[in-house]
Amino acid sequence: MLIRFKKSFEKxxxxxxxxxxxxxDLKQLQQTIKQYETADDWQLFLWKQDEDIxxxxxxxxxxEDVVEVRHIxxxxxxxxxxxxxxxxxxxxELYKTKTVIPNDETEKFFEKCKSNKDKNC
Numbered sequence: 011m012l013i014r015f016k017k018s019f020e021k022x023x024x025x026x027x028x029x030x031x032x033x034x035d036l037k038q039l040q041q042t043i044k045q046y047e048t049a050d051d052w053q054l055f056l057w058k059q060d061e062d063i064x065x066x067x068x069x070x071x072x073x074e075d076v077v078e079v080r081h082i083x084x085x086x087x088x089x090x091x092x093x094x095x096x097x098x099x100x101x102x103e104l105y106k107t108k109t110v111i112p113n114d115e116t117e118k119f120f121e122k123c124k125s126n127k128d129k130n131c
Contacts, residue, residue: 026083067097094123
């Protein structure tokens, strides 16, 4: 289930986003979290399964018709279960009147989901 990020989930969100290659540096990661907390055009969502938060997906509103997926991250112990694809689909459903696109970092994942017909992308 997709839930909106809030300050009380900051440590969990930082842990999940730290798996992204561009977010390995602590200062960069802190800046990214700050953007999600303060910028109106940046939205971070977490994926809750049972009682655990196991994924994060962050989007940026490029304009009124386009939403760019900037971050997708799943806890390594929960990968290959279709969670990333479920998060992308949930964002597409949430913003169904907009076009949801990847950025350079998430493009390979989007392509894998398109070419991989099973749920484990």
